Amino acid sequence: MGYAFGVDEVAGAIADPVRREILAMLRERRMSAGQIADRFAISRPAVSRHLRVLRASGLVHDELTGRRRFYRLDPAPLARLAEWLTPFVADHPASAAWSRRFDALETEVYRTRRDRRRTPAGEPPAGTGRGPATKSVRPSTKDGGEERSA
Amino acid sequence: MGYAFGVDEVAGAIADPVRREILAMLRERRMSAGQIADRFAISRPAVSRHLRVLRASGLVHDELTGRRRFYRLDPAPLARLAEWLTPFVADHPASAAWSRRFDALETEVYRTRRDRRRTPAGEPPAGTGRGPATKSVRPSTKDGGEERSA
DNA sequence: CGAAAGCGTAACCCATTGGTTACGGATTAG
DNA sequence: CTAATCCGTAACCAATGGGTTACGCTTTCG
Numbered sequence: 001m002g003y004a005f006g007v008d009e010v011a012g013a014i015a016d017p018v019r020r021e022i023l024a025m026l027r028e029r030r031m032s033a034g035q036i037a038d039r040f041a042i043s044r045p046a047v048s049r050h051l052r053v054l055r056a057s058g059l060v061h062d063e064l065t066g067r068r069r070f071y072r073l074d075p076a077p078l079a080r081l082a083e084w085l086t087p088f089v090a091d092h093p094a095s096a097a098w099s100r101r102f103d104a105l106e107t108e109v110y111r112t113r114r115d116r117r118r119t120p121a122g123e124p125p126a127g128t129g130r131g132p133a134t135k136s137v138r139p140s141t142k143d144g145g146e147e148r149s150a
Numbered sequence: 151m152g153y154a155f156g157v158d159e160v161a162g163a164i165a166d167p168v169r170r171e172i173l174a175m176l177r178e179r180r181m182s183a184g185q186i187a188d189r190f191a192i193s194r195p196a197v198s199r200h201l202r203v204l205r206a207s208g209l210v211h212d213e214l215t216g217r218r219r220f221y222r223l224d225p226a227p228l229a230r231l232a233e234w235l236t237p238f239v240a241d242h243p244a245s246a247a248w249s250r251r252f253d254a255l256e257t258e259v260y261r262t263r264r265d266r267r268r269t270p271a272g273e274p275p276a277g278t279g280r281g282p283a284t285k286s287v288r289p290s291t292k293d294g295g296e297e298r299s300a
Numbered sequence: 301c302g303a304a305a306g307c308g309t310a311a312c313c314c315a316t317t318g319g320t321t322a323c324g325g326a327t328t329a330g
Numbered sequence: 331c332t333a334a335t336c337c338g339t340a341a342c343c344a345a346t347g348g349g350t351t352a353c354g355c356t357t358t359c360g
Binding site for chain 1: 347348349350351356357358
Binding site for chain 3: 032033034037044045048049051052066067068069
């Protein structure tokens, strides 16, 4: 029980560079579909479908706000993937500690979720510097004062 | 430098249940292409191509012995995948310890390899109990005394 | 109310994937 | 030498995947 999304979906989702990039972006802050799409050179519908894949794999959750749809990360499925690959890396290095961490993750994630919801304020750190590598033009999106819209 | 196989290939490789199963089998002992194929319901050429994918991703290495081709696991690429997903799980749980483990892995793997070569004896524990779930008939393979052939 | 913004979906294309059967090359057995 | 084994590759096919453009629905703005 409890295993809704399989390793297949998660691994398949991660196998695409665009989707990995999206996940990386979402790690810092939640973003609307348009904000995400603006950072890639591909068309918006293409991004939309990537988002559908991520949704189907459980890696992101979407919440509709007005006419925009915001996506936020849910790392839990990644934990399951990590769980799968644990025995491979755990064969000889230290083993037990790993599973522990993953075990704790799903719980942690839950708490995290609450925290995020209580911190909808503007633009955290803005990140590691890892640019999208694809486009990152960010044209005049007119969304200057995003996020605090509601 | 150094990074020959990307996350794309590795994630793509493990996205398939057959290939994951193969990796799991290879975790216990090296196996010939035929031995592997015998454990699946699909045709042997199909398995052969799965093996090609695994080879291309660096997850297995092959060594030709007589008319048989043996495959053995190389977990190192998995470590790189784990490396990628670390920041996602490390955001809130403890973080540093992880990277350490992965760092050590590639080295450990190397040692492991040597150990395996020095322990070619018959049938280890037979594993976690996770059967192939597909066929697992293991017909009279005629390979009764395998492995110590050399 | 109309016009524009924001986003998902549909229809279509081409490249890739996973499966099948048929084949060929190398090695071992008789 | 001839036959059988082991295993990869080729050719073919149905299904998937990722991209594009065209469209339609809902929500906001003027």
